[in-house]
Amino acid sequence: MKVNKNQGNYEVFIEGSIGEGSPLFQLDVRDAVLISIDMEKLTYINSVGVKGWIQWTLRVPPKSKFSLRRVPLVIINQASMVSGFLPPQAVIENFQAPFVCPDCNTEAVVPLARGKEYEYAAGGQPKRVDLPTINCPKCKAEMEADFTIAKALAFLDKPVPA
Numbered sequence: 001m002k003v004n005k006n007q008g009n010y011e012v013f014i015e016g017s018i019g020e021g022s023p024l025f026q027l028d029v030r031d032a033v034l035i036s037i038d039m040e041k042l043t044y045i046n047s048v049g050v051k052g053w054i055q056w057t058l059r060v061p062p063k064s065k066f067s068l069r070r071v072p073l074v075i076i077n078q079a080s081m082v083s084g085f086l087p088p089q090a091v092i093e094n095f096q097a098p099f100v101c102p103d104c105n106t107e108a109v110v111p112l113a114r115g116k117e118y119e120y121a122a123g124g125q126p127k128r129v130d131l132p133t134i135n136c137p138k139c140k141a142e143m144e145a146d147f148t149i150a151k152a153l154a155f156l157d158k159p160v161p162a
């Protein structure tokens, strides 16, 4: 894990799995005004990791901005299925979405961004998901999302902080 701290701004880069004794759980963020967590290199989270994560997020100041970037599907699934996995102030800014080719099984990770491919429900507007058309780099067939859209993106039902 790497942390860049500039006064109350924390930029955290998680690497590997989140489980027992993850260094993140020792990170004191009580003075934070902004926390940005980059999860591109996060590989896995186990049940101990989920508990530790929830306990750690409870220490994030309620008024601090809390954004998650380049979030892999393993975390997207937790955010959508586990109540309380994300505190109210958390926003998922990008999702590293797995796609697969139905013809040749080639896999690809496609970054999806809030405000472009998806948006939270807010201001009377419903949540929105517009998956891009991705053509297989090998055979040019149209690739398919390798996840259940409604289930994985249920986190968008959470009210987004202003």
Ligand SMILES: [Zn+2]
Residues within 6 Å of the ligand: 101, 102, 103, 104, 105, 106, 136, 137, 138, 139, 140, 141
């Ligand atoms: Zn293909």
